[in-house]
Amino acid sequence: MTVGNSLRRWAPGTLLTSAIMLVAQGAFADEVNIYTTREPGLIQPLLDAFTKESGIEVKTVALKDGLAERVASEGENSPADVLMTVDFGNLVDLVEAGVTQPVKSEALESAIPANLRDADGNWFALSLRARVLYADKDLNDLTSFTYEELADPKWDGKVCIRSGKHPYNIALISTMIAKDGAEKTEAWLEGVKNNLARPAAGGDRDVARDILGGICEIGIANSYYVGLMRSGKGGPEQEEWAKAIKVILPTFADGSGSQVNVSGAAVAKHAPNKDNAVKLLEYLVSDEAQGIYASANYEYPVKPGAPIDPIIEALGPLKVDATQLTEIAANRKTAAELVDKVGFDE
Template sequence: MPTIRNLMAVTALATASFIPAQGALADGEVNIYSYRQPDLIKPLLDEFTKRTGVQTNVLFLDKGLVERIQAEGANSPADVILTVDISRVMEAKDGGVTQPVTENETINKDIPAHFRDPAGEWFGLTTRGRVVYASKERVSQDDITYEELADPQWKGKICMRDAQHSYNIGLIASMIAAHGEEHTEEWLTGLKNNLARKPSGGDRDQAKAIFAGECDIAIGNTYYVGLMQTNEKEPEQKDWAAAIKVLFPNSGDRGTHVNISAMALAKNAPNKDNAIKLMEFLASGDAQKIYAEQVFEYPVMPGAEPSDIVKAFGEIKADTLPLADIAANRKKASELVDKVGVNEGPEG
């Protein structure tokens, strides 16, 4: 009878066979369903096991995590859910596959209120800025605002990935929270008109496009810069990273929009005590440092230092708007993308 440990060999498959609960109830284990790649969280989990003796089992799914837990129902072996952005952790909460962790002083003291769910159903662990990649050769300015991306001076000079991607939906939702729906629609229209081409690819592809001279600026996450700078398997990505500088939008006012990696306690966690131990560890300063260094992100704990590579991007002033408020505007953001036709690219 397969257990979650047996299924680690097929973690890339969201359609892996059912994991019966009996295999998840062994003493000293905790089962993690993760949207984050296993190799990125392995150092973190290894340290947890070293400190506690609790073994960790990881099932990675690049899609369908919530649907899987829903299908498993009360027999789900999932204890802890790890996600890579606010949209996905909200999908877990809205999908009814999480449960609250309330009045936990250990977790709450290390994670600021605006990085956790008011009801205790999710907690942010690290943040990444949704920033502007700018050509070192063709862009002289070192500061920018999101609002400026709609300025005609950038006509034909901006690249971005699919506007419906959760990273961009989060940014657009933050604009709605800051300026309202009508203003954000006008801004999106201006941004669309400034695009060099139809949105496509991932964030790294936008840096590649700047390197190739296809555009001068692009929207991307900070951590991809670190991943490109250290990519030994595909060294051409180092050239893409070397061609850009990171601009932190709105540093002079409300701050740069940030998204999170997050954790949540699964609704039917069979190893609940060990799950809480893991969550407390993940919230700790030591764990946040390991995690942030591994994924080139920022710890959410106030005063905690990012890695030297991340520091080299420049100083970030993060928008303190509660992520729950951003999440509440996701649907409106998605509707505006379609209404404006951002993914159709520039007119003419």
């Protein structure tokens, strides 16, 4: 067989293989795959806006839980590019599970304060929700508040709160530990428990409901629920709950600011479309996307100066506590142990 005959014999197959590869690569280059534990409806407006701007199709896999386990089990064959979740503890868990990779991006680093992202670029906060005080609207003299005051005996029998084991409260307790140590935090937690008007249970919006019902006068809850109630998205009953309360942005006694939790995202370790994943994260911290977050979910933007929904803006300027989120996350186990030790949910 001559060399010429050999080339003619193999060329068609080679060309066909190359064509298939090019088609596959072309399709791959125009998509990004998200695994998320967030409600799909909450993030869809953002994803639609990203596709419209970039031409990159976004495919979403919604998971209730087990995000790290799913990606780890898929290994190098995982199609996941972006891992998106709520609560900075979950973001830290993704890193510890070894399913993320570090990203270096000037756009992300300039938009997101250092304490709200992983120091090595393994995850980034995308939006914020503050742990705020709901108070009876008739408490006219109450205009400011510290988290430490929840344990003040003057509030004996007047405090409502959800389970101490809920991630929202574990984050607050973990921040206390980071600031004051476990011993002082335990004493504070005992004081809060002694002030409870009812068992620590239910949800954040139940705090507003029970203030309206005269069960308690104050309670700690998340800021974005105020938007859901006051906007009418929670229904007319919840609008009435919202009318019964005023909202105060508490600080810690050291004056450092309000405790926040986040929604955030990471680039998956074996992301087949890493460049598109980074483009999506960078878009999500743009002014446009931050404004969509604010209007769709009543969350605070992570980017300073980005638009805020008028309902949330009316709560006043948010000063975010500067404690590094990874430092807070390291205290979660101790926080949960203290909740059990003082019988907070009993």
